[in-house]
Amino acid sequence: MVSRHEKLLTYVVLYLFALFAAYPFISTILVAFNAPDSSASGLGIPSPWSVRSFVETWTNANAGIGRSLLNSLILAGVVVPVSVLLSIFTGYAFGSMRFRFSKALYGLIIFGLMVPYEATIIPLYYEFRQYGLLDTYWAMILPDIAGSLPFGTFWMTAFFRSFPRPLLESARMDGASRWTVLWRVVVPTAGAPIFTLATILFIWTWNNLLLAIVMISNPKLQMAPAALNFFVGLQYGSNYQFTCAAAIIVALPVMIIYYLLQRRYGSDVLAGAVKG
Amino acid sequence: MTVAAAETRPAPAGTATRRTGRKRYDGAMPYLLVLPGLACYALFVLSPIVQTVELSFQRTDGLTTPVWVGLRNFTDILTDPQQLASFAVSLAMVFFTCLLPVAVALALVGLIARTRVRGLSVLRFLYFLPYTVALAVVAIAWRWLYATDGSINEIVGAVFGHGAVTDYLGNFDLALPALGVVGFWATFGYVTVLLLSGTQHVSRELYEAARMDGAGPLREFFVVTLPGVRQELRVALVMTFIMAMRTFDLPLMTTSGGPGYTTTTPSLLMYQDVFENGKVGSGAAIAVLLTLVMVVGVVLINRTMSAKD
Numbered sequence: 176m177v178s179r180h181e182k183l184l185t186y187v188v189l190y191l192f193a194l195f196a197a198y199p200f201i202s203t204i205l206v207a208f209n210a211p212d213s214s215a216s217g218l219g220i221p222s223p224w225s226v227r228s229f230v231e232t233w234t235n236a237n238a239g240i241g242r243s244l245l246n247s248l249i250l251a252g253v254v255v256p257v258s259v260l261l262s263i264f265t266g267y268a269f270g271s272m273r274f275r276f277s278k279a280l281y282g283l284i285i286f287g288l289m290v291p292y293e294a295t296i297i298p299l300y301y302e303f304r305q306y307g308l309l310d311t312y313w314a315m316i317l318p319d320i321a322g323s324l325p326f327g328t329f330w331m332t333a334f335f336r337s338f339p340r341p342l343l344e345s346a347r348m349d350g351a352s353r354w355t356v357l358w359r360v361v362v363p364t365a366g367a368p369i370f371t372l373a374t375i376l377f378i379w380t381w382n383n384l385l386l387a388i389v390m391i392s393n394p395k396l397q398m399a400p401a402a403l404n405f406f407v408g409l410q411y412g413s414n415y416q417f418t419c420a421a422a423i424i425v426a427l428p429v430m431i432i433y434y435l436l437q438r439r440y441g442s443d444v445l446a447g448a449v450k451g
Numbered sequence: 452m453t454v455a456a457a458e459t460r461p462a463p464a465g466t467a468t469r470r471t472g473r474k475r476y477d478g479a480m481p482y483l484l485v486l487p488g489l490a491c492y493a494l495f496v497l498s499p500i501v502q503t504v505e506l507s508f509q510r511t512d513g514l515t516t517p518v519w520v521g522l523r524n525f526t527d528i529l530t531d532p533q534q535l536a537s538f539a540v541s542l543a544m545v546f547f548t549c550l551l552p553v554a555v556a557l558a559l560v561g562l563i564a565r566t567r568v569r570g571l572s573v574l575r576f577l578y579f580l581p582y583t584v585a586l587a588v589v590a591i592a593w594r595w596l597y598a599t600d601g602s603i604n605e606i607v608g609a610v611f612g613h614g615a616v617t618d619y620l621g622n623f624d625l626a627l628p629a630l631g632v633v634g635f636w637a638t639f640g641y642v643t644v645l646l647l648s649g650t651q652h653v654s655r656e657l658y659e660a661a662r663m664d665g666a667g668p669l670r671e672f673f674v675v676t677l678p679g680v681r682q683e684l685r686v687a688l689v690m691t692f693i694m695a696m697r698t699f700d701l702p703l704m705t706t707s708g709g710p711g712y713t714t715t716t717p718s719l720l721m722y723q724d725v726f727e728n729g730k731v732g733s734g735a736a737i738a739v740l741l742t743l744v745m746v747v748g749v750v751l752i753n754r755t756m757s758a759k760d
Contacts, residue, residue, distance in 0.1 A: 185562045192559065193577045196640050200580065202602050203592040218602045261488040268481035275476065280485060287496050289749050291697045293718050294742040297725055297735050298502035299495065301513060321495030324488050353480055382585035384700045385718070389726060400587035404704055407591065415595045422591040426584040433583045437576055 207420040215416055228416040233424065237409060239394050240421050243402035244428065250315050250398060251380045255373050258323035262372065265324070266331020267357055271343060281332065287325030292318070292385050300389055314390035315398065319383065323376045330375075334368045335361070374436050381429055399425045500742075506735035513731045524736035533712055534737070537720045538744070540627060541696050544716065545748075547631030548695035552639035553687055560646045560680065561672040564658070575647065578640030586637065586700035593633045594620070594705055620706050626714050630701055638694065642687045649680030685756040689749050696745050717741045 202218075209215040210225035233241050268274070269281045295318065303314045338361060346356045362369070387401035397405060406421050507524055511517035528534045563571070581589065595601050597619045604616045619629040653675060661671045677684075699718035702708050708715035708723070717737050724734035 182566050185566050185568065188562060189559065189568065189574055192555075192639070192643075193574050195636065196577050196581055199589075199592045199596055199636065202596055206595055216600060216602075216605060218605050261491065264484040265488045268484040272477040272481040272484075273475060274478075274481040277481065280489065283497075284489065284492055287492060289693070289746050290496060290500060290742060291693070291718070291738075291745065293697065293699075293721055293738045294503050295496055295499035297506060297721075297731060297738065298499040300725075302499075317491070318495050321491045324492045324496075328488065353477075378583055382587070384585070384587050384703070385722070389722075400585045400700070403585075403587045403591060407594075407704055415598065415601075418591045419595055422588040426588040429583050429585070430580070433580075434576075437579075 203419045203422060206415050207423055209416050211414070211416050213416075228420040229424070232406075232417050232420040237394075238402065238406045238421065239397055240399075240402055240406065240424055242395060243397045243399045244424070246396055247381055247399040248428070250312060250319070251377050253312070253316050254319040254323065254380045255376050258320050258327050258376050259369060259373050261320070261324060262327025262331045263357075263362070263369070265328040266333075266335050267361070269328065270332040270335025271338065271340075272353075281328070284325050284328045287322070288329065290325075292322065292383070295322075296385065296389055303390065310391055310393045310396055312396075315386060318386060318390075319380050323379065327372060327376065330368065330372050334365060370436065370439075374432055377432060378429055503735045503738050506732055507739045509732045509735075511731045512729035513725075514729075517732070520732065524732050525740070527733065528736055528740065534720060536712055537715050537717045537737075538740075540714060541698055541716045541718075541741075543627055543631060544634055544698045545692060545695040547628075548634035548638050548698070549688060549691035551635055552642045552691060553684070555635075555639050556642035556646050556687070557672075557677070557684075559643050560650055561668070561676050563647065564650050564653070564676045565668060565671070571647075575644050579644045580640065581637050582641035587704060589633060589637055590701050590704035593636075597629060597705075621710055623710050623713055626706055626710060630698075630705065630714055633701055633705075634695065634698065638691045642691060645683050645687050646680045649683035650676060653679035681756065685753065688752045688756070692748055692752060693745060696741065696748065 205219070205221060206215045207228055208221040208224050208226070209228065210221075210223075211228050211231055213221075213225075215221070232238065265284065269277060299314075299318055300309070303309050308314045342360065343356060346360045347353070351359065382400055383398075384400040384404065387398035388404060391397055391401060394405070403418075403421055403425055407418055506517070508519060508521060509517040510520045510523070568574070596603050598604070599616055599618055603619075608616045617625065619625045622629075657675045657679075658671065661675050666674060697718055698716045699722070702714040702716055702719050703722070706714045708719050718741065721734040721737040721741070724730040724737065
């Protein structure tokens, strides 16, 4: 048995780290609730509480924070479903079928897990410029889907490998085609892994700054993290009420999705499913 | 669809399902399934990598005709202390964003594994939160924490007097460790939650057995907990190593790589070379070097972690 003494120490250590994790959020939220013209201080509780910094950040035409949320939502709304669908296909093939070169092809795609956007973005930029695709959604959508595929393939292949083989085979015995098996037998039971994959890809797509600042220069098409970067560069850069309000607005959609996901499946699903 | 339909019957050799030796192949369907993903990946990942390698052997500003310069870009980088230093910066970030969080997470998981901790789901939620928000958001939050009138300086000032107030991000010696702390903050919870999910399939009997044998906390950790989370540990090391090597958003939005070049990472250097200074070949060479370091690092991590089998 563990001594009371040790138990107490464990709780103190664990909650100190929890406080460390939460503290920047608390500090950011507190400063954002100060009025724009008040002098905020580091630990101070805003007095009076004011949402004017949020309102002014949201409505500031130069910053375009609101518009950037919409842009990022459109981007993720295309990238995530398409990437998940393509990953279900590749995962189904690599995880449950035998075919020539399957090992080599799987290795080729998994290699992409180690390839940073840095290694592809320069030629992509010049190519998109040549075809007039800079400053369009395509310049974000295409590299994001391709960049999501290695992880998606890895994830869904692991899922299909662990899927009970007898279930696949008995359905096939009943005369169902592989296509039917996929949609009628496998996918309906794969809610958790598919939803988790979708969330991870959503977070990555939403948070991708490098691609967004390279491919998009038109303020109207700015993605959310790039809008934040742009916002810091404006005269508000050192007005922390505004920058922190903007950061909260940008972080909120992802945090809501994370909250819903972990409520439904527990928070280690995002980190988990690592058995390759 | 027709392929799929043709496959439904257990077909004799020669049709969709072929027999080669003892292996049964699944005909054309897997290729059709892989094709769309692979095509997209080939067009927007594989082909650009090849082009980046090509560019790294050229001198070009992206507008004029490129000149082939062989290995010149690489030798220039490897003999320039300033550019080499960017790789040292990313290695420092590997310490702060990968090694340190893994060490701390292991300690936390070791503690949790010994006790039945109540409220673990709340802890998990809080720990994981930093990892979900964009690094651009993280950068803004920490700019405020580190600001001269921000809360860290307010605490420091209250404890050590006003003279101790420091502009952490503008200080030559402190800027990199200050970013390192941010990196640590962003990943330690992710690693902890990941390792925790690994301890769930370590059976409690193993702990009981270890205790019956008179194992102390340390021995228990090395004999029971650590082996149980090896797979998760490998993933955590790889993911955070990649993240650390690619550090870009944080310095871009907090220090712009300064003061001096003390927080300039390879990614930032590449971005500045290509998109601000028109040194496309040089930027491509940095990207190639960065990718090589990352591939070698990931292979090494995988080797070390599976050697323990």
